[in-house]
Amino acid sequence: MGRTSDADIRLMDAALDLIWEESYGAVSVDDICTRAGVKKGSFYHFFKTKADLAVAALERMWLTETKPQLDHDFSPSLNPLQRLAGNLERIYLYQIDVKKQHGKVLGCPVCSVGSEVSTQETDVGAKVCEIYSRKLRYYESMIRDAIAEGSIPPCDAHEKASALAGLIEGLTTQSRIMNDPEVLKNLPATALGFLGASPESVQTTLSR
Amino acid sequence: MGRTSDADIRLMDAALDLIWEESYGAVSVDDICTRAGVKKGSFYHFFKTKADLAVAALERMWLTETKPQLDHDFSPSLNPLQRLAGNLERIYLYQIDVKKQHGKVLGCPVCSVGSEVSTQETDVGAKVCEIYSRKLRYYESMIRDAIAEGSIPPCDAHEKASALAGLIEGLTTQSRIMNDPEVLKNLPATALGFLGASPESVQTTLSR
DNA sequence: GCTTGACTTGACCAAACAGTCAACTATCAG
DNA sequence: CTGATAGTTGACTGTTTGGTCAAGTCAAGC
Numbered sequence: 434m435g436r437t438s439d440a441d442i443r444l445m446d447a448a449l450d451l452i453w454e455e456s457y458g459a460v461s462v463d464d465i466c467t468r469a470g471v472k473k474g475s476f477y478h479f480f481k482t483k484a485d486l487a488v489a490a491l492e493r494m495w496l497t498e499t500k501p502q503l504d505h506d507f508s509p510s511l512n513p514l515q516r517l518a519g520n521l522e523r524i525y526l527y528q529i530d531v532k533k534q535h536g537k538v539l540g541c542p543v544c545s546v547g548s549e550v551s552t553q554e555t556d557v558g559a560k561v562c563e564i565y566s567r568k569l570r571y572y573e574s575m576i577r578d579a580i581a582e583g584s585i586p587p588c589d590a591h592e593k594a595s596a597l598a599g600l601i602e603g604l605t606t607q608s609r610i611m612n613d614p615e616v617l618k619n620l621p622a623t624a625l626g627f628l629g630a631s632p633e634s635v636q637t638t639l640s641r
Numbered sequence: 642m643g644r645t646s647d648a649d650i651r652l653m654d655a656a657l658d659l660i661w662e663e664s665y666g667a668v669s670v671d672d673i674c675t676r677a678g679v680k681k682g683s684f685y686h687f688f689k690t691k692a693d694l695a696v697a698a699l700e701r702m703w704l705t706e707t708k709p710q711l712d713h714d715f716s717p718s719l720n721p722l723q724r725l726a727g728n729l730e731r732i733y734l735y736q737i738d739v740k741k742q743h744g745k746v747l748g749c750p751v752c753s754v755g756s757e758v759s760t761q762e763t764d765v766g767a768k769v770c771e772i773y774s775r776k777l778r779y780y781e782s783m784i785r786d787a788i789a790e791g792s793i794p795p796c797d798a799h800e801k802a803s804a805l806a807g808l809i810e811g812l813t814t815q816s817r818i819m820n821d822p823e824v825l826k827n828l829p830a831t832a833l834g835f836l837g838a839s840p841e842s843v844q845t846t847l848s849r
Numbered sequence: 850g851c852t853t854g855a856c857t858t859g860a861c862c863a864a865a866c867a868g869t870c871a872a873c874t875a876t877c878a879g
Numbered sequence: 880c881t882g883a884t885a886g887t888t889g890a891c892t893g894t895t896t897g898g899t900c901a902a903g904t905c906a907a908g909c
Contacts, residue, residue, distance in 0.1 A: 642876075642877045642878055642879095643875085643876065643877070644874070644875045644876050644877090645875085645876065645877085669865075669866065669867085670866080670867065670868085671865080671866075671867090681867085681868080681869095682868095682869085682870080684868095685867090685868065685869080690867090690868095691867090
């Protein structure tokens with residue numbers, strides 16, 4: 434019963450877009466409301482604070498975008514190294530497209546927001562941490578499969594996954610700072626090499 | 642002639658501290674003035690805007706802290722892999738200390754600020770970019786020396802340096818987000834392995 | 850078709866904000 | 880000693896900000 438609305442969804446989408454394009458701190462509640470076409474009273478009907486909205490928006494992004502994409506890219510139907518190579522190639526092409534659309538490389542919103550607010554907005558920080566950890570599981574499982582398959586030397590999969598995430602997020606951040614997607618061009622090959630894949634298997638994996 | 646002052650230096654130090662602890666967007670001109678013990682009128686006597694101050698503060702940090710430290714860590718008097726290992730070990734121990742002092746892992750201010758403001762404050766973004774590039778030169782020269790010495794396989798030193806910086810900054814950011822310095826514990830070994838150093842040379846490099 | 854309750858609206862408030870200024874003060878060079 | 884000048888101060892302005900609210904609107908379920 435009662436009136437129906439998609440204002441909360443419009444607010445989440447607007448918030449994520451703006452925060453991605455600018456930054457968490459540079460975006461005001463008014464900015465978000467204007468972009469979403471929602472009045473401030475409605476904002477506070479759905480969310481207690483900007484941080485509250487950010488948490489909801491991040492979780493929504495995970496559910497509607499990140500998770501489906503990762504499920505596709507890291508499907509066990511592919512061989513482990515191809516999963517990673519495909520995912521990283523897609524990230525590279527995506528940032529090229531983002532630069533075309535927005536005029537700027539925008540990188541990864543989860544990472545940017547996390548680094549910005551982790552010491553301040555604890556709820557947002559916790560949500561970022563959660564999403565980051567979920568991503569790590571995809572890497573970890575891929576690494577375990579690659580070891581089992583013999584395509585990379587044995588190692589601590591959890592630790593390697595964390596370092597791999599560092600490499601990926603670090604270069605993505607670098608491409609945002611430098612505003613240059615080409616920083617990511619060799620990421621697939623670099624990442625495979627980092628995992629210890631032989632130069633030949635890197636070659637064959639990337640040529641598919 | 643005229644009155645002397647160190648207010649500009651106090652402002653730069655205060656700004657850098659606050660921005661490091663919180664974020665660029667979360668810190669106001671009033672906050673900076675209060676921490677520096679300077680009145681707002683004096684702030685605007687020395688700097689046009691917060692962005693202007695940030696640029697000056699970053700350059701000052703480079704000159705008084707980063708550069709001397711890098712010159713020490715990457716001194717050609719050490720063998721190339723030891724330079725990197727020593728530098729990364731120091732970063733790890735430093736973040737442990739920062740967590741003790743501030744209660745939180747704060748990561749690298751250049752990288753955090755860069756990721757936050759690169760799309761908005763172009764002057765600050767350019768300065769971050771400049772400092773980032775200067776850091777890359779240390780990595781690049783170390784990599785070239787390591788190749789010449791035969792301790793790592795040949796590669797494009799510039800590209801490898803960029804990826805190495807991604808790995809280091811990425812894991813540093815991860816440790817800030819997770820508020821856990823232990824993320825950086827194996828960074829020395831991980832980075833040496835990433836460069837292609839043999840397990841034995843990693844072992845001997847780290848045991849010194 | 851009417852009641853209930855979720856949603857909307859625009860006006861409103863106090864606090865925080867960036868930025869200005871004229872009057873004041875300390876210091877250095879001559 | 881003194882004048883020119885760099886630096887200081889606190890009070891000021893206008894704007895943006897987060898946040899509230901009472902009155903109004905609309906749709907679902909009975």
